[in-house]
Amino acid sequence: MLSFQDVCKRYPDGTTAVDQLSLDISHGELVALIGPSGCGKSTTLRMVNRLVEPSSGTILVDGRDNRAYHPVELRRRLGYVIQQVGLMPHLTIAENIAFVLRLQGVAPKQRRRRAEELMHLVGLDPGLYLDRYPRELSGGQQQRIGVLRALAHDPDIILMDEPFGALDPLIREQLQDELKRLQKTVHKTILFVTHDMDEALRIADRIVLMRDGRIVQAAEPEQMLRAPADAFVAEFIGRHRMLRQASEVAVADVMIDNPVTMEVHAGLAQALERMRQRRVNSVMVVDSGGRFAGVARLEDVTRALEQGLPMRVGDVARWAQTAVHPDDPALNAMRQMLWYRVDAVPVVAEDGTLAGLVTRSALAGVLDDALRVTGAEPLAEAR
The missing domain is CATH 3.10.580.10 (CBS-domain)
Structure with missing residues (x-):
């Protein structure tokens, strides 16, 4: 579904952001990229939709080199959700959700119907919200709309770059749970960048921990908790979390x-x-x-x-x-x-x-x- 093969990103000043990264992501898998600032996680994600071009290596999208796509065509095939949401303030919620569908020439009635279907997925009343504008919604509601916009044209792959980072902890947890529930319904392949290990443990099918542009460990959350690859992984996860994980196991x-x-x-x-x-x-x-x-x-x-x-x-x-x-x-x-x-x-x-x-x-x-x-x-x- 999504494959990185010896991918590197080097800048003219000699900085290596991503170094020989190889990773296969299966259909329907939610993979969280995590690591310290500057580890290359966001660069890795942005190379998928060619907002950043790799210096070497290959990225396959549905088995096809992503450089074989025109950048605009590629980005329309992918869903993309960012922290700043990026809703267009002069468009209604319905128009925001169906924006890519409009670019694809989908008829207005079909766009409206698709927006209504998606609103039900996240528990928002279409009759109450579709004709409102982004400024009339809370931050959490806006972020939900951002996710729906990424789903509207039914992409196979969704890229999420710290989408919940600007929200307060309670809203973040609600949206994390909602994303997991939604994933079970729509079965999309999701590459999710986060700086928060708690978030990665909560939502991911697999966690990819990076350091200095390289993958240190790629494992399911339980496996990473129980068998960190080295001292760096253990320290990044946090020793207190290990003990808490043990103490939270019930008889x-x-x-x-x-x-x-x-x-x-x-x-x-x-x-x-x-x-x-x-x-x-x-x-x-x-x-x-x-x-x-x-x-x-x-x-x-x-x-x-x-x-x-x-x-x-x-x-x-x-x-x-x-x-x-x-x-x-x-x-x-x-x-x-x-x-x-x-x-x-x-x-x-x-x-x-x-x-x-x-x-x-x-x-x-x-x-x-x-x-x-x-x-x-x-x-x-x-x-």
């Missing part, structure tokens, strides 16, 4: 929701056979209503059987030293494991029912990488 996200269970009235031999089949050394014991009644451990079940005691599994179940709620932070479960020196913690809902089980291994897969980046002691070494 419900990491728990095993179908642990091995037995009802309190089940026999000891049945419990032993269940443990053998499932290759575990304990079972969660519940009453007939699914309420947690304790943990039956292999050694306790075996001892009772050897003694020939007429007991049920509920009789040997021990109440757990600790339990967590599904909505608790997963780090709480980790702390409980370390404090009580156990390998698993039952997850009990407010009504007392067993919701699941958090194990050390389940926690480790989600939290270890984030904790390593912060310098905290990993789970596997924290005994």
